Amino acid sequence: MLKQSLAILLFCFATFCLAQNPVSKKSDSVKIARDSIKKAEFLKNLGNGFLPTNFFDLDLRYLIKFNQYEGFRTGLGGTTNKSFSDRYRVNGYLVYGFKDTRFKYSIGGGFRVNEATNTWINLSYTDDLKETGSSTFLTDKRFFTFFEPRLLNIDLFHRYITKSIGIQHKISNHLLSETQFSASKINPTYNYNFVLGDESFNSFDLSTAKFSLQWSPFSKFELKEDQIVVTRDGYPKFTLQVTQGFKSVFGSDFNFSKLDFRTIQQFTHSNDSKTNITLVAGLAGGETPLTHLYHAYPNNITKETILQRFSVAGLNSFETMYFNEFFSDKFSTLQLKHFFKPFKITERFKPQLVLISRYALGDMKSISRHQGISFNTLNHLYSESGFEINRLLLGFGLSFAYRYGAYHLPNFEDNIAFKFTFNISL
Template identity: 75%
Template sequence: MLQRQLVVFLLMLVSYSYAQQQPPRPEKDSTQHAQDSIKKTEFLKTIGNGYLPFKYFNLDLRYLIKFNQYEGFRTGLGGITNDEFSERYRLDGYLVYGFRDDKFKYKIGGGFRVNEASNTWVNLAYTDDLQESGSSKFLTDKRFFTFFEPRLININLFYRHITKSVSLQHKVTNHLLSETQLAVSKITPTYYYNYLLDGKSYHSYDLSTAKVSMQWSPFSHFELVNDKIKETKDGYPKFALQLTQGFKSVFGSDFTFSKLDFRTIHQFNHKNEAVTNITLVAGIAGGDTPLTHLYHAYPNNITKETILQRFSVAGINSFETMYFNEFFSDKFSTLQLKHAFKPFKISERFKPQLVLISRYALGEMTSKSRHEGFDFNTLEKLYSESGLEINKLFFGFGLSFAYRYGSYHLPKLEDNMAFKFTFNISL
């Protein structure tokens, strides 16, 4: 446990120090200062998106170093070509190595633009990597980057996938983005698990899938800046919808299944600088869907005896009292409510912020007996937890406390509690 805490602390301390670095600024005239200011803003924006820019490509900071329970330390390099290389073609990829599982993972990809006005791209990719079981991602999600990913440290349930994909990325309007993907994957869980179907047991299986994903931001504002359309106001609510269809016997695929995922985020910015955030996520899977492609409910609590042994880092949108691999569903929904009060201005540098949080989850599993060798519970009753965070107490560090109550309250009192620290920095 101490080793894990030291790893967490060192990773975040390095990340914070890196984010705070600023080059020295010698005295210059006002025009030069303005140009430097623009360059600095663009540089920080690129860094904030997770890239370190070079002449013809941008280094992807996501692949430098990570840690999880299966791979241990995971480190490598990745990147994507930029407009200096070409405005019509791009190449991207990465190569990483996990020290605990002693394996390389990689991706090779590229794309070409077929229409500039609608930002339409055709992308090709070959990926050999790991994915968390029960996780579900929207193709149209904006690139989300943080110097530190809290949940990743404690995840141990992965599946390996070798995926060949082709996708079409298209902007229907400024407010409506879409992406369509066709993919063929070889799936192998890294843990003991078999999916039973028609008297046959599958540990590894092939999937052929089609995905259609849309993201609608009806209240965002866009303007023409330097001959490019850019979002100038991040409006709420936002909506995301994704349909996944698996086809049996297409390119050797083993299963037919369907998934529908939905998410909406609403944010209220109050006049007193307080912010209220509401996030609703729902998903439904039908047909022959193995556990790897079902749903967990964003758990972030490790199975240890005492609160101090479970002490780790609170996630951004995760259930802090829900134990990893405790629940899985083929139909689920979660509701998360956050209210961040106006920061307490104790000094110019010390501005802690109190956040109140409540989270709820509901789900069910139609054919639990098909999933062999892996024990889990279901969410037919309402899962509830509430708590608070006090953020930015020291160099971006804070503290959080959450309590589990209601239908899934555990007999032992301290098993319902989660005490962790938070980490928040911004560029």
């Protein structure tokens, strides 16, 4: 009887275990799926430069940087995430420059007014530095790397204190827009005077309105888990931005207008190589100070020998063009890159050869308005060509470029740029 009872007990136990086993497997698979989703979301945030926490995502861009004016620059920043609210957000940062011994900061926030069109109204107050002659598009999507190579050698900055309000709106999946109204106090950190008639300005106030459009007509989108996601990144892509400065509005000193355009085309070939073509153009008119004109993204230090100029190549910069060498009120650049299929030497060692040619053309009216700083214009074609061998060791590679054509320099060595490349991004 005892043996029979034990046998029945064992049978029931085995049946119970077998009956529960599929549920256990199902439960495990659900858990694994959830963990995979969480991991993918974490890596996506990290790839965009954010370290997610419960309610606040830390912004990795502000941890540490270096430039010639601030030296090392370090701090913290971030933004609230969906766990905090899917209708409201707060963002900001606080950083400190060890060479200029000054804090910089920004505080802002936004609220969503329409979920279907992802329409947000954003407000911000910023006290920081910006590179003179740089131009960015409001609609540019965020791109994060461990460090920004060009930033290492920049020394021409202006301080700006800006109050802004902006509206970002998705007109369609293919067409994004952003509008911003701002009032700024501009103070160049270098010797500069902007001369208009009998007046001379070494600092000034600007009130501007910007409107930016980003059109991706050949990208494809799908609805996944109530969110529109890009399933195919199509080319070409187009970005257009209009800026208008208003004199006497909130104490603004100047009237000026700017028009910026960029298009990117990419061809993917059957042998796993690809060709990238980028055209950028800008036009500024009216009373535009040097701070808001254009350079052509130079990335060469003004030093005597090639080895003294040895640094890190930028992602889309002219490697043989010296910092502060050229400024323009109208310009265009054309960049051609051909990426060969990576050489598979081992599973982990796959260097890649990239052939590069860059061209720039520009001009400037009323150069005499800009006093205290000397520069040239790009009214002839600037040309450089070269190559990169990327991912030779731990993401590092080598870059070589040669300057030729109208702006070829008399000293042969001055036309050569030999640098590191760094191509790891999260």
